[in-house]
Amino acid sequence: MNSVHRAAIRDARSVVVKIGTTALTTPAGVFDTGRLQHLADAIEARMKSGSDVVIVSSGAIAAGIEPLGLTKRPTDLATKQAAASVGQVALVNSWSAAFGRYDRTVGQVLLTAHDISMRVQHTNAQRTLDRLRALHAVAIVNENDTVATNEIRFGDNDRLSALVAHLVGADALILLSDIDGLYDGDPRKASKDNPARFIPEVAGPDDLDGVTAGRGSNLGTGGMVSKLSSALLAADAGVPVLLAAASDAAAALETASVGTVFAPRKERMSARRFWVRYAAESSGALTLDAGAVKAVVQQRRSLLPAGITSLSGRFYGGDVVELRDQDATMVARGVVAYDAAELATMLGRSTADLPAEMRRPAVHADDLVAV
Structure with a gap:
């Protein structure tokens, strides 16, 4: 063989x-x-x-x-x-x-x-x-x-x-x-x-x-x-x-x-x-709209707050979270840039409408792995 x-x-x-x-x-x-x-x-x-x-x-x-x-x-x-x-x-x-x-x-x-x-x-x-x-x-x-x-x-x-x-x-x-x-x-x-x-x-x-x-x-x-x-x-x-x-x-x-x-x-x-995908424990979850799911999974793009419809869990910037579609199916995992309380005020808002210090992606493409 x-x-x-x-x-x-x-x-x-x-x-x-x-x-x-x-x-x-x-x-x-x-x-x-x-x-x-x-x-x-x-x-x-x-x-x-x-x-x-x-x-x-x-x-x-x-x-x-x-x-x-x-x-x-x-x-x-x-x-x-x-x-x-x-x-x-x-x-x-x-x-x-x-x-x-x-x-x-x-x-x-x-x-x-x-x-x-x-x-x-x-x-x-x-x-x-x-x-x-x-x-x-x-x-x-x-x-x-x-x-x-x-x-x-x-x-x-x-x-x-x-x-x-x-x-x-x-x-x-x-x-x-x-x-x-x-x-x-x-x-x-x-x-x-x-x-x-x-x-x-x-x-x-x-x-x-x-x-x-x-x-x-x-x-x-x-x-x-x-x-x-x-x-x-x-x-x-x-x-x-x-x-x-x-x-x-x-x-x-x-x-x-x-x-x-x-x-x-x-x-x-x-x-x-590898650590993001397989090793890290998930501290929470972000639910994405259809457009964000496509951007994250198919186009390997960063996740912006505008594409997030809801969140769950108590997480902080630097934690690993699950990214889910509207059916609650996990489509990716990534390192979130914001605390849960901070991100909750940004859901669905376009980057242009946010203060300068909040214009980073919620999850950067480099810290995101589709599953």
């Missing part, structure tokens, strides 16, 4: 590797350091070939189950956070021991969805990861399960890995789990009469026609839905993605000859536009 996109992943100088919970546990759900060491060996080989690698590692909650005497993955938030607290120690120590065999130092970076959504924390995380790479340390990134709320999450680190790939300017993202690629149905439920077709490459939305994605396992919270969504997110931002089985890690990292590859968009999205 050779393609220009597989070649790009094979030759990428900067790679983010996401490792799912099931890749680090036995079928019985026990955290397995032997599997982790096997993955570390494959990643070390890639680094020796000249690539920088950032690891996004799941498995903290699973690693905390046995030490706490639990019999299965907890379902309540407090126990999950307790398991994550214990498991994070075991997880990072295991990675440290695995890479210590190669005289490499690891650094742990714990993030929440809130960290990525806020511009200052987003930038600080970017700086930290860049500095760890510059100092030749291996960054082990994980969602901070001990403080993340149950509802505000990335989704088993799949979405986090896509965001991190763009955050560090990676040339490729490799998703490793118990799934050997994308199928048009669940291969575990396939039969002779109802086979599951393997999809080696996703070049665009048409390749996903008829694809049915499943949910995650009892140990992980991701599954194909999360992986597919995250792969498309990264690809849309301009990062090629490889989805492969952890058991094929050596081939995935060395030749990219296994799994499913997701082709990236031709032009890489700028860091700011």
Whole structure:
């Protein structure tokens, strides 16, 4: 399975590797350091070939189950956070021991969805990861399960890995789990009469026609839905993605000859536009008339107050807001230039009728991304 996109992943100088919970546990759900060491060996080989690698590692909650005497993955938030607290120690120590065999130092970076959504924390995380790479340390990134709320999450680190790939300017993202690629149905439920077709490459939305994605396992919270969504997110931002089985890690990292590859968009999205579209939390919404929707979506023009019919939310200048049409469908996201109270006095008014200090666009074209 050779393609220009597989070649790009094979030759990428900067790679983010996401490792799912099931890749680090036995079928019985026990955290397995032997599997982790096997993955570390494959990643070390890639680094020796000249690539920088950032690891996004799941498995903290699973690693905390046995030490706490639990019999299965907890379902309540407090126990999950307790398991994550214990498991994070075991997880990072295991990675440290695995890479210590190669005289490499690891650094742990714990993030929440809130960290990525806020511009200052987003930038600080970017700086930290860049500095760890510059100092030749291996960054082990994980969602901070001990403080993340149950509802505000990335989704088993799949979405986090896509965001991190763009955050560090990676040339490729490799998703490793118990799934050997994308199928048009669940291969575990396939039969002779109802086979599951393997999809080696996703070049665009048409390749996903008829694809049915499943949910995650009892140990992980991701599954194909999360992986597919995250792969498309990264690809849309301009990062090629490889989805492969952890058991094929050596081939995935060395030749990219296994799994499913997701082709990236031709032009890489700028860091700011990516943050606006995917990472930032929305603080409010602006409803646009038909003319403004056309100007924003089709003509990529700035949004003027004259085209806004209503607003909602408590936002301030510099916050990210949703732009919606008259049917309340989100058509774009952007960085608003005014506070909600100030913008409320400007709705529907032409620029010429506004004071000089209020003649800036409500959302400038450079800070606006259609969805």
